[in-house]
Amino acid sequence: MIDFETxxxxxxxxxxxxxxxxxxxxxxxxxxxxxxxxxGSNENPYGASPLARQAVVDALASIHIYPDxxxxxxxxxxxxxxxxxxxxxxxxxxxxxxxxxxxQVFAGPGDDVVASKFGFAVYSLAAQAAGARLQPAPAHGRxxxxxxxxxxxxxxxxxxxxxxxxxxxxxxNPTGTWFGGEDFEAFLDDVPGNVIVVVDExxxxxxxxxxxxxxxxxxxxHRNLVVTRTFSKxxxxxxxxxxxxxxxxxxxxxxxxxxxxxxxxxxGLAAAEAALADTAHLQASLAGNAAQRAAxxxxxxxxxxxxxxxxxxxxxxxxxxxxxxxxxxLVARGVVLRPMVxxxxxxxxxxxxxxxxxxxxxxxxxxxxx
Numbered sequence: 001m002i003d004f005e006t007x008x009x010x011x012x013x014x015x016x017x018x019x020x021x022x023x024x025x026x027x028x029x030x031x032x033x034x035x036x037x038x039x040g041s042n043e044n045p046y047g048a049s050p051l052a053r054q055a056v057v058d059a060l061a062s063i064h065i066y067p068d069x070x071x072x073x074x075x076x077x078x079x080x081x082x083x084x085x086x087x088x089x090x091x092x093x094x095x096x097x098x099x100x101x102x103x104q105v106f107a108g109p110g111d112d113v114v115a116s117k118f119g120f121a122v123y124s125l126a127a128q129a130a131g132a133r134l135q136p137a138p139a140h141g142r143x144x145x146x147x148x149x150x151x152x153x154x155x156x157x158x159x160x161x162x163x164x165x166x167x168x169x170x171x172x173n174p175t176g177t178w179f180g181g182e183d184f185e186a187f188l189d190d191v192p193g194n195v196i197v198v199v200d201e202x203x204x205x206x207x208x209x210x211x212x213x214x215x216x217x218x219x220x221x222h223r224n225l226v227v228t229r230t231f232s233k234x235x236x237x238x239x240x241x242x243x244x245x246x247x248x249x250x251x252x253x254x255x256x257x258x259x260x261x262x263x264x265x266x267x268g269l270a271a272a273e274a275a276l277a278d279t280a281h282l283q284a285s286l287a288g289n290a291a292q293r294a295a296x297x298x299x300x301x302x303x304x305x306x307x308x309x310x311x312x313x314x315x316x317x318x319x320x321x322x323x324x325x326x327x328x329x330l331v332a333r334g335v336v337l338r339p340m341v342x343x344x345x346x347x348x349x350x351x352x353x354x355x356x357x358x359x360x361x362x363x364x365x366x367x368x369x370x
Contacts, residue, residue: 011109011131022336031334037361039352040338042173042203042314044236046285046355049278052237052271059270067266074264077273078244082216087249090256093263095202095230095243099167100126101258102226106196107132107164114158115167116150118175118343120200123167132164140177147308148316148345149177152187159195166191169200170215171207174343174350176310181213188215188222196251198226203312205234205282206289212311216246223248231268233313234282235275240268289313293353299363300351314352316340323347326366333365 005013028036071091079086092098103126107113113127117139127134137158140149150168159166171178184199191197199215219225226247232238242264245255275282297307297315306318319326327339327349338350354362 009131011128014128027336037335037358039354039362040336042233042352043238044233044285045358046288048236049275049281051278052275055270055274056267059267063266067262067269069262071264071269074269074273077276081276084246088246088252090245090252091264092243094232094241095228096122098228098243098245101255102198103127103130103132103165105255105258111164112160112162113165114155114163116155118148119167120169120173146177148175150179152179152183156187156190163195166195166197171203171311174340175316176308176312176314178209178212178311180211184215188218193224196224196226200228202230202233206286206313207311208290209311219246231272231275234285237271237275240271242268242272289353292356292359296353296359314350316348316350318348320347323349330365335362335365
């Protein structure tokens, strides 16, 4: 008998696969006659831009040939949107792929990777897969204005002589919290230049807080800074898996050595480029999210629940000891939320901000499952 566990590298043996929360395909089949309310994956309920959908249709005629291996048209569109040179852009099969690859390239056995205790699960997976050691930094407490959010001072204190990589998310998944631009710039100024700092800005488009600032402009001054973005959330292209990173050209050139050939498919390239051009659709989606985020948070608080502040398209909500029971009851009623046990937040559920109708159905189901 072959023991594949022993054949795998040590870091892989201890790895736990990414947990999507639910088998959504089975649930969709189960609730085929009654629409399932999916509020667990932070998808955009307003859908993709009409321009992006038309680009998908147009691209189908050429799916028998390989996509542009350089992603040149999308890179040029991103460069124009964000005011950077194309040499500073790396494309990925979603930002998930890029987050994994940064650890693959810059960390390994004997190295440390630093991330906040309640950061995105992929940071831990990336470190372990590379054979590095994850050093979780304490997060803010429950009573802090940004409960369970990134504590930049604690993150800086966790950086040691073996640290090669730091992951941060702004705003953060799964907490929805954020940190201010001035605070982050002070943090970055204090990080050793040989430590790569990756700022995951998957939800940046949703932000309207005045103290928030994207880290993108800082990449011109800090060569060790990387910013990742995705088309899965605000641009509603989750099914096509397109992400990108912006960093120093030298860092991007090193990363290109491990990028898989044709890692972004032709349909994704075309849709993402078209989505960038449809600013009206993007702004309408963001406005809808902001309005529903505020309304849903107010409705949940009115029911006596503690809702963390959020600048994303989801809310982290404390349900206490009954969280798992309530979550199971909601699934039975066709409403899917994201359990947080895997994040060490078993008393919480993460709720994607849906449309007005989806949020109403959630609240009705919640009132019946309490």
